Amino acid sequence: MPAMRLTPLVAGAALVALGILLVLDTGGSLHLGFAYAVPAAAAALGIVLIANGLEVRARDSNGREDRASDANGPEERARD
Numbered sequence: 001m002p003a004m005r006l007t008p009l010v011a012g013a014a015l016v017a018l019g020i021l022l023v024l025d026t027g028g029s030l031h032l033g034f035a036y037a038v039p040a041a042a043a044a045l046g047i048v049l050i051a052n053g054l055e056v057r058a059r060d061s062n063g064r065e066d067r068a069s070d071a072n073g074p075e076e077r078a079r080d
Contacts, residue, residue: 006058010051014044 021040025032032040 006055007048007052011048014047018044 018040021030021032021037024030
């Protein structure tokens, strides 16, 4: 069984949370104005970016090759 990836899980949870806020706003239970919607969207994006950074850090610390070495091409890897 492949390992569960953190970034899609957190992105899905953030999207569901934003969707719940929009449904509550549409139903009239909550007034979600611009002053609250933009910070909520920015917070959701920030949470996803943090989760992505943690996932990349964990992947790199497990001994896998990072993306920067792929950008150098085979010549750079042959010299190492």
